[in-house]
Amino acid sequence: MTRALVILALLASAGTAAADKGVGYVAGAKTTLRLTEIEGKDVEVRTAKAFRIMARAASRKGIDLRIRSGFRTFAKQAKLYKQYRRGEGNLAAPPGYSNHESGRALDLNVSGRAYDWLQEHARTYGFHRTVPGEAWHWEYLGDEDKDAIERASSKKHPKKTKRPTT
Ligand SMILES: [Zn+2]
16 A cells, blocks of 8 residues: 555544444433544544634644543533532532533633633634633534623623533
8 A cells, every 4th residue: 555545544444433422411311422532532523523623723823722521421420510519529510411411511721822712712613611710611502693602601690590511
């Protein structure tokens, strides 16, 4: 095989072997998600695609975007929720209700210039900061009404009754 063919073959195998099915939750209801991996982290495929495009753009500006937490299983969310309830962890939604389980949410590194870059450019790639007080939590909302999302996420005092989705 020529070198070009070897590379093509590698790309093809990476593309097909990566997607895997997983059980996710959207607002308490079980759903099937397609998952892929980014640096060892499970990420829903549409979120992953958008993240890769965004990360490439950031990297051209010398910013290294990294995923700390991507897709979570019900069991993982249950564990985080328990820690939160004990006062040991970050705000966590009850299992079944986190957007980490729906595949939309990514916790990103926001050190250095990464946060400023995200604030300025993430929405171009469909990502929005949705949880007040969690600079690292970004959700891929794709082509949904971006103005409405902006309005919702810029509220300083979300209603106490609103269920957390983090
Ligand atoms: Zn999060």
